[in-house]
Amino acid sequence: MSNPFGKTTTPWDNTGERLLAAAAVKIELPPSQHALLADRKATIEKHLEREGSPMQGLIRLFYQQGSVAIGATIRAKFRFEGFDIDIIVELMVSGMTPCEVLDLLYEAVRGEKGSRYYDMTTRQSRCVTITYADGMHIDLSPSVLLDAADPRRSHIFHSKLEEPRSNDTTVLTNSFAFVEDYNARCPVDKTFQEEYSKLVTASDRGWDWIIADADTVAVPAHSTIVGGKSAVTVALQLLKRNRNIRWSARKRRMPASIMFSCLSLEVAAPGRTIGENLKVIATYILDRLVVAKLSRTLLHVENPCCAGDIFTDRWPENQSAQDLLIADLQLFLQQLAVLMSNQSSLAQRVKVLKEMFGENVGQSVVDEFGDELGGMIQSGLHGFGATGVLLGAPAAAIAKPAIPPSTFYGKRWAKR
Amino acid sequence: MKSLQEQVRTMQRDWPQFSPSLGLGPASVVWFGDLRGLDRHFHISVEYGLPMRGRTDLYRFMPVVRVLRPSMVPNFEAADEAPLPHMYFEGPDIRLSPLCLFDPKANQWDGSMFISRTTIGWASRWLASYEFWEATGKWVGGGRHDEPDQTKEAQHAA
Secondary structure, three states: OOOOOOOOOOOOOOHHHHHHHHHHHHHEOOHHHHHHHHHHHHHHHHHHOOOOOOOOOOEEEEEEEHHHHHOOOEOOOOHHHOOEEEEEEEEOOOOOOHHHHHHHHHHHHHOOOOOOOOOOEEEOOOOEEEEOOOOOEEEEEEEEEOOOOOOOOEEEEEOOOOOOHHHOEEEEEOHHHHHHHHHHHOOOOHHHHHHHHHHHHHHOOOOOOOOOOOOOOOOOOOHHHHOOOOHHHHHHHHHHHHHHHHHOOOOOOOOOHHHHHHHHHHOOOOOOOHHHHHHHHHHHHHHHHHHHHHOOOOOOOEOOOOOOOEOOOOOOOOHHHHHHHHHHHHHHHHHHHHHHOOOOOHHHHHHHHHHHHOHHHHHHHHHHHHHHHHHHHHHOOOEEOOOOOEEOOOHHHOOOOOOOOOOOOOOOOOOO | OOOHHHHHHHHHHHOOOOEEEEOOOOOEEEEEEEEEOOOOEEEEEEEEEOOOOOOOOHHHOOOEEEEEEOOOOOOOOOOOOOOOOOEOOOOOOHHHOOEOOOOHHHOOOOOOOOHHHOHHHHHHHHHHHHHHHHHHOOOOOOOOOOOOOOOOOOOOOO
């Protein structure tokens, strides 16, 4: 390199990438909340197997599915909404109707009057939900294993209380296999993971109510610990955040997270940045939707590890729902282009960042960016790219400024 | 005191995207080239001339940097540094005013220094600060004004 000041130090020395990484950290489930989740999961499991529980001796396995299992859980758009955790309660029962199974789980979780979960438990059509005062929701879905030779290929149960019992049914699922497949195939870039985990850990202010013995159960370790965070998963989290923002005002069922996960995995490849992943994934999902629209069908996504486990069984329910996501993704790609373009001003980037991921996240990212930038400029502790761009670096990594700091000067503007 | 040839040679080595031309007066040079603070390219000029008796042009006392394009965007409502930050305001178009990149009273620059090892880096930092200011109205680059008790060096350092 002809420039003696050039030094590439992080995967996000491009401003767009830097802003995306900062936004992802803002919506990431922090290590402290992750530990809390692990503790709550263990407590529920013990509660269900307590002496005298209707489920005592009936639980074969208790495992997480969905976002937590692939490290893609995000904070809710609004603080009071908390975040959702999905857990499968695999039961050793037979001959029970869907309604009976869901009722049994509901009673076992709820317990006697005065029990800790008594007033926090709700029976849903496919699961039992525990809602905590801090906003966290844990969904417990009962299941039964179909074939011991095909681990975790299961039925979950559907029984909507306000509908006739004749509508009750079972639904094929193998989320366990999908999670294993996702975690095995999702590419991990070591440099990216290390830098990203630093950002996440630094942003975690910790909660007072973390329980010390939270590691007694097998919630997957947080991505900052296991070294497994993928740029694909970070992009997936940002895409889900955008979906939540777009759909929050629509008051209708939104596209399933697992559908996004599955389609992301289909185009996952190593070596891409967050921005590149977002472009590839969003373009791919858009293409799939447009193909479905042109053939006058609805998007169909199926678990690659379990034929018949349909990830689009409840969304899109019709063409209008499908059209909404098409329009959302078209807008998302336009905004992403502005965010990533070196011709965009920071003002343009900030505007689209807020539109894509929310005003609060966007403003928080910009404020932190300003602090970081100001620190770099005033200390001089940063590298320079070949054409002058300031490159971020941990202060400790640069002992001496390549170019000494200066004091910007001048007279104030006087009205004339 | 560095000669103009030394300045040109060092600029060519450190920042080859800058092209030198003869300056407006004798013993002076002007470079044109693209520079970035964040990602956006700004086309700037850097004028510099050796001190000459009887000549009072600013570029004979310090390198004079101007942003030619894209044009600076004045903001008279900005929380900090309205309408444009840290410039030696000149008419008729204040957007072409020289940037105030260092404190002349603190001896941060003199002719013994290389422009490529001082001015260009400062200009890059100024541009990065400017981009943030343009987006938010806040100036994070620190600095001070030619007024008593206006030091802002501690700003954003915490």
